[in-house]
Amino acid sequence: MNEGQLLQEADRRGRDYVAGAETRRVFPAEAEIAALSGFDEALPDQGLPPEETIALMDNLGSPATVASNGPNYFGFVIGASLPVAAAAERLALAWDQCASTEDGSPAAYAIEKQASAWLLEVLDLPRSSAVAYGTSATACGLSCLAAARAELLARQGWDVVNDGLHGAPEVKVLVPASTHVTVRKALQVLGFGWNRVIKAPVDDKGRIIPDQLPAMDANTLLVLQAGEVNTGEFDDFATLIPRAKAAGAWVHVDGAFGLWARAAPQLQHLTKGIGGADSWTTDGHKWLNTPYDGAMAICRDPAALARVMNSDAAYSSASAEAQKNLTLEFSRRARGIPIWAALRSLGRAGVADLVTRHHQQAQRISAALQEAGFEVLNRVVLNQVLVRGADDAATQAILQQVQESGSSWFGGSVWQERPAFRISLSSHRTKDQHVEQLIDLLVRIGPEG
Incomplete structure (x- = not known):
């Protein structure tokens, strides 16, 4: 089988997989997981036929995947890849470009630059901001937080890039007590020390209580949330x-999925004032429905981000806006291409419709479950429905029955020190009929589990 035939075979198998996304089990059965032992092989002395490798991957791997690319997955906020985004990803893989600089790939550079302009427009953020395409909201958050620390110290005359942190003034970090674990991880990697991070008190919705926010100064890095992971608040x-800016602090907004509310006119009120921050993170695979590995670090001051991310070398120099000088990666693929394809295909109205539809579906689930006797724990301001059964044991039993059903899947959580389960909506494949199927399943199980 030649190269062209091999690619055609892989594409055929991929098309068959996507075509069956609605009917396959959302989580694989035990037998399908057990069959993965077939990958436990000795490294061959001589290479095996490529078509056999692709067949093995499909025959054993495909049945044991989680159908998060289908309409019945309500687990983590994971959008199914839009066909145009997946197709753009395939073509970009065929190009096989090193998209670090314009010299490495003029095409990738031009497309990602356009994607950045559109992204700032659809999210209505400062148009001169830098947009860096990274692997995840964790990596992009790390970049923004590193830029924040360097800038806060630079304002005091300390050059962290050249002089490091030994002897530097301490930067105080304030986060919501409900902050996402990826923010914690990024802060730990940067050496802030979780025990030294100040956790601001939050209300029963997971939001910072403004009157209880600790004092800030010009040495403060304040992290806020757009879309609390359980409640969506x-x-x-x-x-x-404004309070932080008056104190001279840097404000970063963790908006992995919640920032997309800014693209929907009916939900923009949730993000009032968010454009005044210094940096933001969001993720394409969550609500723009692009493939994984396509998150964005957005920084109001491009120079602040480039100061800590610059990777110019004698053999490879580029402008400050080159992606290698804004991201953690030197060699990188063009993660912004699927973002561009999705935005061009959806347009402003399409992005708004996607976000609005999922909000309406979440509200429908909330109303139906409350009517059936379940306890809905949040206001459903966005796409999250946080639920409990009649008691903790019932909550766990409900979760287990749904996960074992194979027809739907969502995950468990803990809210205010008690078990709950979280239903998330973000897939473009999830239509109203799939929502009704989920409701019917839960009503049959009942709040008593």
């Missing part, structure tokens, strides 16, 4: 950001 940006 938003911090009070209109109150908190």
Whole structure:
């Protein structure tokens, strides 16, 4: 089988997989997982036929995947890849470009530059901001937080890039007590020390209580949330950001999925004042429905991001806006291409419709479950429905029955020190009929589990 035939065979198998996304088990059965032992092989002395490798991957791997690319996955906020985004990814893989600089790939550079302009437009963020395409919201958050620390120290005359942190003034970090684990991870990697991070008190919705926010100064890095992971709630940006700016603090917004509310006219009120922050992170695979490995670090001051991310070398120099000088990666693929394809295909109205539809579906689930006697724990301001059964044991039993059903899947959580389960909506494949099927399943199980 030649190269062209091999690619055609892989594409055929991929098309068959996507075509069956709605009917396959959302989580694989035990037998399908057990069959993965077939990958436990000795490294061959002589290479095996490529078509056999692709067949093995499909025959054993495909049945044991989680159908998060289908319409019945309500687990983590994971959008199914839009066909145009997946197709653009395939073509970009065929190009096989090193998209670090314009010299490495003029095509990738031009497409990612256009994607950045559109992204800032659809999210209505400062148009001169830098947009860096990274692997995840964790990596992009790390970049923004590193830029924040370097800038805060630079304002005091300390050059962290050249002089490091030994002897530097301490940067105080403030986060919501409900902050996402990826923010914690990024802070730990940067050496802030979780025990030294100040956790601001939050209300029963997971939002910072403005009157209880600790004092800030010009050495403060304040992290706010757009889309609390359980409730979907938003911090009070209109109150908190001006207060932080008046103190000279840097404000970063963790908006992995919640930032997309800004693209929907009916939900923009949730993000009032968010444009006053210094940096933001969001993720394409969550609500723009692009493939994984396509998150964005957005920084109001491009120079602040480039100061800590620059990787110019004698053999490879580029402008400050080159992606290698804005991201953690030197060699990188063009992660912004699927973002561009999705935005061009959806347009402003399509992005708004996607976000609005999932909000309406979440509200429908909430109303139906409350009517059936379940306890819905949040206001459903966005796409998250946080639920409990009649008691903790019932909650766990409900979760187990849904996960074992194979027809739907969502995950468990803990809210205010008690078990709960979280239903998330973000897949373009999830239509109203799939929502009704989920409701019917849960009503049959009942709040008593």
